[in-house]
Amino acid sequence: MLRIYTLKGFLFMILVSALFACEHSQKEEDKIDLSLNSLFSDHMVLQQNDDVAFWGKYTPAQELSIVASWGEKTSVSTDGMGQWTARLKTPRAGGPFTVTITAKDSTITLKDILIGEVWLASGQSNMEMPLKGFLPNDPIDDSEEEIANANFPQIRYIDVPRTIAPLPEKEFEGQWKPLNPETASDFSATAYFFARKLHQELDVPVGIITSNWGGTPVESWMSKEKIISLGEFEKELEAIKPENIKVFEDWYSKFPTKKIPVSEEEWQNLNLDDAAYANSDFDDSKWNTTALPVVVENLKVINKDGVYWFRKKVMIEDQTSNYTFKVTGGIDDSDITYVNGEKIGSTFGHNTPRNYAIRKGLLKEGENTLAVRVIDTGGGGGFIGDVTLTKNDTDTAVDILEGWSYQQIAGIQVSDFLLLHKNQGALENPPKGLESFKLDAHTPSTLYNGMIKPLIPYSVKGAIWYQGESNVGRHDQYLKLFPGMIQDWRERWNGDFSFYFVQIAPFEYGNGLSPALRDAQRKSLKTPKTGMAVTMDIGVSNNIHPGNKQDVGDRLARLALVNDYGKDIVASGPLYKSQTISGNKIALAFEYAESGLVAQNPNPSGFEIAGEDRIFHPAVAKIEGDKVEVSSPSVNAPKYVRYGWKDYIAGSLFNTEGLPASSFTTEE
Known part of the structure; x- marks a missing residue:
């Protein structure tokens, strides 16, 4: 049949076709592949007897179905940004189970899921310290035997990688791992001994989420909103407002980067194209000066952590004797030391005294150059204790404490060295306000944004925490911040979960200020549903990382077993x-x-x-x-x-x- 369209009808059809094409094109542009937060993977552990959250991304305005093999199912629609969150009721402990998430054009099936008890383990280096220890200087007691016997397939853990973020993040990269001798060595020792005791006492699966960064203060782990409500760090938070971040990111991008080593051998052979700084004829006249000993964080620097060179011109009258260069408390974290361009010693380890012999003839009569390359990977870094240059035969000391030139030649940006010395022009012309712009692991809120926020609202029974060393000297402020952080996390999770923490162990800080920090922790017990594992008997005077993490984990577990699981044991020391x-x-x-x-x-x-x-x-x-x-x-x-x-x-x-x-x- 012949159809005759009016002009009006013809134009209408064209419009409908255009709209259909536009809609089809828009859908293609809006399409997002089905994905889940990294917390949801094979081998995961879900909190038992709970209404647990699942979340992820998919194409906007689409429906998903979620089916669990223990008999629960639900459906959910994505929002306009493609975000979705669903909840499933979990039974009592057991497994393994599967969970299948199905969309119109894709399916994800999570396998080998256990249901049991889930805990978050967080803090600084003493919580981060793995079962293998911080080798070679900070081993865990009986670590080889503990690792060999760590065969607990119903204990699983997932680690959040170190992440600095000026704004809250939604994602991280990680994978749940069943515990066995191959995976145990990198697991937090404190969290392992805590999980092992819970598993053995309760006979249920245990999942641990670890989120740690050594040398970090409590304020890094709190949300910006909570810090502001407490009236703290207003200047620091103002400096990292979004309009400033772009300026400084552009400046940082002018410097090359190099991956941070992962083994001792790589550290020992680290080449940052900085060998010339050891030579006697290098011109350091534009560098800043300081006296030794010194903590690098107290110097005029770009990033607190990184690589530094210290140089000193030394006058020698008697070149016929043997000399020794000593640093009684060590150099944090590692060093290579030179005399007149020749290496006299190197040490990989922060708490080891330096005692470097200088062979006869290396020092010459008149002017000589001492040069020390210092690498600080986190926390306080630099020279600790007495720094001396001594003539061996008479035990005469040469005055070397004043007048050291120094320069930071590399900063640390998460997993990379930022090679500051490779663009001297940019280094000498930083953006205005750099002195107050510190976007690193010490910056308030940055670790909450990058390492805690992506975990919310994953269901947890509670949290264990080992931190405080980096707040020594600020005990009054800590007594405000630490309970504030606990409240902050509970509010964000919308749950009044248990929170157990470790009182920092005795250690010779040298300033007499740590007892007040320990007491601030004790006073924080006024916060409801908290408990403190006391470590007064396991401290080591010259090592801030005690090797006895067995008792630490045991004491944290006691608190949970009594308060959360009804066990009839004594939970704490007096x-x-x-x-x-x-x-x-x-x-x-x-x-x-x-x-x-x-x-x-x-x-x-x-x-x-x-x-x-x-x-x-x-x-x-x-x-x-x-x-x-x-x-x-x-x-x-x-x-x-x-x-x-x-x-x-x-x-x-x-x-x-x-x-x-x-x-x-x-x-x-």
Whole structure:
């Protein structure tokens, strides 16, 4: 049949065809492949008896179905940005199960899923420290045996890679791993011993999400909104506002990068095209100057972590003797040291004293050059303790502390070195405001954005935390920030989950400020549903990373077993509760001491007592059942007592279960 269209009808058909083509084209442009957050992978562990979240991306305005092999199913539609979130009810612990997510044109099936108890493990280096240790200087006790016996297929973990982000992220790259001798060596030692005890005591699968970065302060792990609400770090947060980020990213992009080594051999052979800085004839006149010893974070630098050169002109009168260059506390984290361009020694390890012999004849009469290449990978870095150049035969010291030239030649940007010295022009002309723009792992909120936010709202039973060393010296602020972080995480997860933390272990910081940080942690126990694992008995005076992580994990697990799983065991070491003054004595009462107190020696040591003047004197302490009686002939009218109030001290007071008492002061 012949059809005759009017002009109006013809134009209408053209319009409909155009709209159809446009709609089809728009759909092709909007198409997003089906994907899930990295938390959802084969071998994952889901929290039992919960309404757990799944989330990911797919084409906008499309429907997905989610089916779990334990009998639950649901459906969900993607939003206008292609985001979707669904929830499934989980049964009691068991498995393995599968979960299948089906879209119109694709399907993802997750296999070997276990249902059990899920915990988040976070903090700085003592939580990050793997079961193999930080070799060669910081091993885990009995690590080889522990790794060989770590065959627990129902314990799984997923690690969040180090990520700095100025704005909140949604994704990270990771994969759940069943625990066996091949995977155990890189698993957080503290988290492993915690998970192992839970698994053995509860006989259920255990999943651990690890999110750690050594040498980082608590404020890095908090959201920007929470930090602002506490009135802290306003200047730092203002500096990393979005309009500034682009300026500094453009500047950083002017410098070449080099991947950070992953093995000791690679570190020892690291070549950053900086060999000329060891030579005597190198011109360092434009460098800044400092005295030694020094912490690099206190210098005028671009990034806090990275590679530094220190150079010093030294006058020698007697070149016929042997000399020795020493740094008594070590160089954090590693160094290569030269005299007149010749290497005299190198050490890979932060807490090892440097003791480098200088052969006879290498030093010449007159001017000589000492050059030290320092690599700081995180936390405080630089020269620790006395720095000396000594003539061996007479033990005469050459004055070398003043007048060192220094230059940072590389910064650390997550997994890369930023080679600052490869573009001297850009280095000498940084953007205005660089002194306040610090986009690194120390910057407030950056690790929350990159390493915590992508985990929310994955269902967890609770969190374990080991951090505080990087906030030593800021205890009053920590007492505000740390409880604030706990509240922040709970609000973001929309759940009042348990939070257990490790009190930092005694270590010779050298400033006497760490006891106050430990006490800020103790006072943080006022936050509901928290607990503290005390480590007063396992500290090492010259190593901030104690090798005994077995007791740390055990003590964290005790807190969970008592408070979350109803086990009838003692959860903690003694915690100061109250004092009673009677004449020239003070009697101290403790929580977690119902069955009595004990000391390694006949009487506990480390107690001090003071009157109204707050001048503390060594005290005699005697255990009387579940109390400690303290006195001193130097204090007739006592008012205050403190215990363990030193950077490093070997804990001497325990309950009868063998758990150590926390340090404390009765001062308010």
